[in-house]
Amino acid sequence: MKNFKTLAYPYIVWSAALIVLPMLLIVVYAFTKEGNSVINIQFTFDNFARFFSDKVFFDVLKRSLYIAVMTTVVCILLGYPFAYIIAQMKPRSQVVMVFIVTIPTWINMLVRTYAWRGMLDKSGIINSLLGLMGIGPVRLLETGFAVILGMVYNFLPFMILQIYNSLSKMDYSYIEAASDLGADRVQTFLKIVLPLSIPGVISGITLVFLPAVSSFFIPKLLGGGKYVLIGNVIENQFLTSGDWGFGSAISLIMAVIIIISMHITKKLDRDPSKEGGNI
């Protein structure tokens, strides 16, 4: 075993250079400002004070969390039944269905989001169809609906695959045992299938919520620039304002939020597995 350990060293160097070092740089930028002619940089809390003293940034944060939560909820509501249906199919059909779900992820996210612009726009395919039915052009693009739609569309495969994985690994004899003992289908689902699939739902939430809360180009393209999320503010600080200190401070705040939410989901994950041991 000792020999294998040395194989991990390149990976340690890799993660130190590409993950730890950039994180440290963000921390340094977040807590410093350009000093006077004697000292080059100075320690400061200004960047954080600015974030928490301005209501606008708090609103942006709230909006980001709201959109991410909505996206996650819709993804569970759509993804769970879908994954359940796939898991019930014959093994060969399952392979095909999983394949179909993953196909969209082969195409770049940006391209797919751009395609939605064309479909949702006033002269787009959806409004043309509505026009044929005599319904006047409806404003679909540049609305909150479009943002959520784009997010759900992009992140749904991650949710479906995670839930499907945990459902397909489930031991079918539990379900047989439940019906032998007189449980009806609803009871079997609620007491057996759902608890056993919770780990899949949890990892699905992690894979959907985290990218959703920090995404910036979907709201930018589909929300008409009005759905400014925290990712947009960070992008703006680095690329337009050139205020790296403030941008880093917001990134750090985001990182803390993400760590907290990962911690919560981990906790949620632990409990059902204990129950699972009792079954």
Place this chain on the structure above:
Amino acid sequence: MKKLLALLLSGAFIMTGCGGGGSEAIEKVPGFEGQTLKLYNWGEYIGENVISDFEEKYDVTVVSEYFDSNEMMYTKISAGDTYDVLVPSDYMIERLIKEDMLQPIDKSKIPNIANLTEGVRNLSYDPDNTYSVPYFWGTVGLVYNKTKVPTEKIEAEGYNILKDTEYKGNIYIYDSERDAFMTGFKALGYSMNTENEDEINAAYQWLEDINNTMEPAYVTDEVIDGMANGNKDIAVVYSGDAAYILSQNSDMDYCEPKEGSNLWSDAMVIPKNAENPELAHEFMNYILSYGPSKDNSMTVGYASSNDQVLKELSSEGGAYYQNSAYLPRTNYEKDEIFHDNETLRKRLSELWIKVKAE
């Protein structure tokens, strides 16, 4: 984003086997065989065959990278990336000169500088072309749908038509603090280079009003397809993009508001750390010659810095004859050039986020 679409389109062209037709035999220029030129330009900002012809003519390789804002370009340059030719805008060139990041141009190596048109001569950020050679130029104005917005009305109201609730939900605002605040400052009769805090706040309020009453969409390159497809009635657009929109959709027209506009220009410069300044000079000279200038302007729609091309394309028989957006307005006293001002830039950036985030 346009770059991406272009990439997809070019992919489609290759697949259907109808790539741009080869041009006639190119006269070779010796002395640069096997060398490389690194070009950092705006996305979708160069003619179809310009690069490939240059590569053939000099037997060199051109490595192109693209940016979509001056600030993005600046971030990369100041992080130490090296390029031979950049194409920034006026105020950014001013900043690069101030920060001593550009090298002076040897004008004896660019004889085609004599081809520059009147509108791009003597520009205040670099009057003698010590550091820069103009590439494209233009104004910022309003593209509008003639069938929905009467021409007399938009000419009378200028930028304030963006507050006319008749067009609620039907306007595009350009998503950049500089251009958005330019419309605000001009609508209120101020200079777009003001540092007066009251004027800045008034312009902020003006934009805020639009945001709260007009349901505008804030877009950048998406405005081109949006207006070409007639999705909205009024849009704030760069004149070159407007020329393209007008050529695609005959319902659209262009108005340079009477309150004034931003007279801008993008120019080629050579950064201090360029690895091949010799070839960079050749490239600049080549771009200013008739053929490549024409290809650029025909493909992209922006006003050429080459006098002959500009006149040919805008006169009878030219591709932009009677296209009201192609030829930029000159010598109008209310038109201004944007100057580099760090305090103003930071202030506007901060306020613009607030406008959009409300």
